[in-house]
Amino acid sequence: EDQVTQSPEALRLQEGESSSLNCSYTVSGLRGLFWYRQDPGKGPEFLFTLYSAGEEKEKERLKATLTKKESFLHITAPKPEDSATYLCAVQARRDSSYKLIFGSGTRLLVRP
Amino acid sequence: SAVISQKPSRDICQRGTSLTIQCQVDSQVTMMFWYRQQPGQSLTLIATANQGSEATYESGFVIDKFPISRPNLTFSTLTVSNMSPEDSSIYLCSVRFTLTYEQYFGPGTRLTVT
Numbered sequence: 001e002d003q004v005t006q007s008p009e010a011l012r013l014q015e016g017e018s019s020s021l022n023c024s025y026t027v028s029g030l031r032g033l034f035w036y037r038q039d040p041g042k043g044p045e046f047l048f049t050l051y052s053a054g055e056e057k058e059k060e061r062l063k064a065t066l067t068k069k070e071s072f073l074h075i076t077a078p079k080p081e082d083s084a085t086y087l088c089a090v091q092a093r094r095d096s097s098y099k100l101i102f103g104s105g106t107r108l109l110v111r112p
Numbered sequence: 113s114a115v116i117s118q119k120p121s122r123d124i125c126q127r128g129t130s131l132t133i134q135c136q137v138d139s140q141v142t143m144m145f146w147y148r149q150q151p152g153q154s155l156t157l158i159a160t161a162n163q164g165s166e167a168t169y170e171s172g173f174v175i176d177k178f179p180i181s182r183p184n185l186t187f188s189t190l191t192v193s194n195m196s197p198e199d200s201s202i203y204l205c206s207v208r209f210t211l212t213y214e215q216y217f218g219p220g221t222r223l224t225v226t
Contacts, residue, residue, distance in 0.1 A: 036217075091213055
């Protein structure tokens with residue numbers, strides 16, 4: 001069965017303390033892996049799409065990487081404004097169409 | 113990318129009434145989706161609303177409760193009918209680009225049913 005698991009559930013960092021969030025997946029026919037940022041009460045904000053193992057993408061303090069079994073979101077020298085829930089999702093074939101399967105998210109808190 | 117707007121941004125409704133949520137996209141997109149996110153939970157797909165075809169509902173969601181319109185490539189509505197407190201949630205519109213598979217979400221409509 002298709003599954004996406006994110007760890008840790010919650011992460012507290014001091015400002016400037018780099019770390020990584022993990023997203024492991026079991027999917028047949030992966031068509032893409034997506035990272036989103038979600039602030040409380042708002043819709044998910046698109047961050048990255050990764051299509052194949054070995055691919056990496058960067059945006060400001062964030063860097064996403066992909067292997068055949070997992071993806072990492074590396075946060076370098078985070079700032080308090082990076083505090084949010086980070087969602088990982090894979091696009092997989094279900095029934096006759098492709099759908100996003102979400103992990104449960106990692107709640108990140110960056111303290112000044 | 114896509115810029116998606118939703119109206120209303122939030123509403124408080126009484127039990128038994130209906131609310132229609134509007135979704136407007138700044139570009140023409142074939143594939144559009146409606147999601148629900150209950151407090152502290154992940155996103156749940158309600159239905160797929162591709163232009164030119166009937167909406168396809170996920171298990172647990174029915175057309176009588178969540179009728180959807182998709183009159184053109186930039187607009188859609190979701191109606192939450194005969195509301196109960198269990199319908200209190202954030203409702204999200206989403207679009208997917210065919211070439212890149214990238215999927216974008218609107219800001220959400222926060223619905224509270226009393």
